[in-house]
Amino acid sequence: FITFYEENNFQGRCYECSSDCADLHSYFSRCNSARVESGAWVLYEKPNYKGYQYILSPGEYTDNQQWMGFNDSVKSCRAIKNVYGNVWKLRLYERPDFGGRMVEWAEDCPSVYEALKFREVYSCMVTHGAWAFYELPNYRGRQYFLERGEYPRHTDWSAASAAVGSFRRITEF
Template structure:
């Protein structure tokens, strides 16, 4: 992944291929990004905090392209490629794997509609990588 200070891949840049907890020492801002391979979670603040954005392979010539609220990127994490050929996860309506259990093996655009519950407090990943969205 390559982070650029200017829009349309211009200006000072920082190239990264692993997790980076504090990018502020390398860049003062970030207005464009190229993801050459893989997937990354980028965070607005250092130490993997603040607003976060999921980026897959592609070009993002302006921060609005990745739904950024501003030109700040403080840290990033590599999302490892899944080694398993299958994707499976169990969702639980209570903490510590309690209550009703729901199996997932594919994308689920709306957990509330699919399982008729708005309470999900724990999960077990059996295989693959998964990404939850708040809304």
């Protein structure tokens, strides 16, 4: 489960959550720290799993900068369930609709450009596992949660642009 706190350092009003919640606004008005007791979670800036995404694994986050928060708004959350086993694999494409050059990958990638020579990823197919995409290299910038499925366009994983600087496997559940 995850506990949200309105203030830094686990202070202020708090709310303990053990399952997906599409609208957290009635439990707290802002979120500046969190404690993930178990599982991996995706936090969303807006209700109904919209807006900025933040992927948290078990641990303590004394302020929202530790999860690269753009603001103190957390309005919905989803538990990431391990229905994937211990295999991770995805296919990245340099064009929309699975066009252009394709690269299959099964490991974390701190720099998409250095490893794959792609500047942008326009479509993706996740065949195994759950993944976190980051807008910038070294797991920085906006985050996106991808699970098994087809993503013909970058907007299908809620990205405004096709910039993918790095990605990693979600391995802690």
